[in-house]
Amino acid sequence: QSRDSEAGQTTTSMSKNMDKQPFVIGVAGGAASGKTTVCDMIIQQLHDQRVVLVNQDSFYHNLNAEELTRVHEYNFDHPDAFDNEQLLSSIEKLMHGQAVDIPNYDFKSYKNNVFPARRVNRSDVIILEGILIFHDPRFRELMNMKIFVDTDADVRLARRIRRDTVEKGRDIGSVLDQYSKFVKPAFDDFILPTKKFADIIIPRGGDNHVAIDLIVQHIRTKLGQHDLCKIYPNLYVIQSTFQI
Numbered sequence: 001q002s003r004d005s006e007a008g009q010t011t012t013s014m015s016k017n018m019d020k021q022p023f024v025i026g027v028a029g030g031a032a033s034g035k036t037t038v039c040d041m042i043i044q045q046l047h048d049q050r051v052v053l054v055n056q057d058s059f060y061h062n063l064n065a066e067e068l069t070r071v072h073e074y075n076f077d078h079p080d081a082f083d084n085e086q087l088l089s090s091i092e093k094l095m096h097g098q099a100v101d102i103p104n105y106d107f108k109s110y111k112n113n114v115f116p117a118r119r120v121n122r123s124d125v126i127i128l129e130g131i132l133i134f135h136d137p138r139f140r141e142l143m144n145m146k147i148f149v150d151t152d153a154d155v156r157l158a159r160r161i162r163r164d165t166v167e168k169g170r171d172i173g174s175v176l177d178q179y180s181k182f183v184k185p186a187f188d189d190f191i192l193p194t195k196k197f198a199d200i201i202i203p204r205g206g207d208n209h210v211a212i213d214l215i216v217q218h219i220r221t222k223l224g225q226h227d228l229c230k231i232y233p234n235l236y237v238i239q240s241t242f243q244i
């Protein structure tokens with residue numbers, strides 16, 4: 001087994017089927033709910049498949065000069081904060097087997113750096129993760145499985161304070177102001193309403209090992225069925241008859 005850590009992909013001999021459509025998983029939920037943690041756990045367990053993780057964060061719009069001077073008034077939790085067109089085009093290319101360059105978003109400078117981008121190659125599984133990844137129906141339509149990470153608001157806020165002060169170097173006052181002005185209202189108005197699109201809701205995020213095991217088992221079954229149906233096309237009939 002070889003791991004290309006820069007591309008965030010794992011490759012092994014089990015992944016020889018180059019002509020099948022990738023299995024697309026969407027992972028949504030509030031900021032600091034544990035989405036990335038859940039994705040990492042899924043990727044770890046799917047170590048014998050080629051998996052690529054694409055974060056919606058990588059597709060934040062760059063701020064113009066005026067927005068940069070008043071960054072505390074910018075709403076990073078609104079659906080318009082993301083360049084969904086570029087994200088969609090990248091995902092469509094990946095789904096058609098092309099390699100794509102994913103920009104590196106820098107939370108400190110608020111800039112999307114195309115260089116050095118993260119090159120990702122075709123994969124068996126594509127995981128799309130982001131607070132608003134279920135908001136635009138075009139993304140939902142691409143997904144074979146939709147997961148919503150459901151973590152209590154106080155836990156999310158506590159994690160966010162720690163993360164934004166320690167990792168992003170922000171002061172606690174600005175974190176709390178941003179939370180009450182933008183993060184909480186956007187969660188209520190835009191993120192929580194997308195929970196209804198989820199196939200699976202995971203309480204407690206990465207602490208929920210049972211949920212993650214079940215999800216991984218389901219993905220394995222689906223990937224296996226896909227391979228079988230390519231060898232025995234009539235299995236599609238059996239499959240659709242018994243599908244719940």
Ligand code: ADP
Nearest residue numbers: 030031032033034035036037038159163206207
């Ligand atoms: P998201 O991708 O939803 O923003 P992350 O997975 O990045 O969430 O987690 C946000 C923060 O909370 C990170 O600092 C992470 O280390 C921490 N965290 C995530 N899950 C847990 C957990 N189950 N227990 C403790 N800390 C956690």
Ligand code: C5P
Nearest residue numbers: 030031032057076077107110130131183
């Ligand atoms: O990783 P996570 O899903 O938590 O990232 C989304 C959060 O990042 C949003 O709640 C948004 O407020 C925050 N963000 C930020 N500064 C930026 C870009 C996003 O605080 N420059």
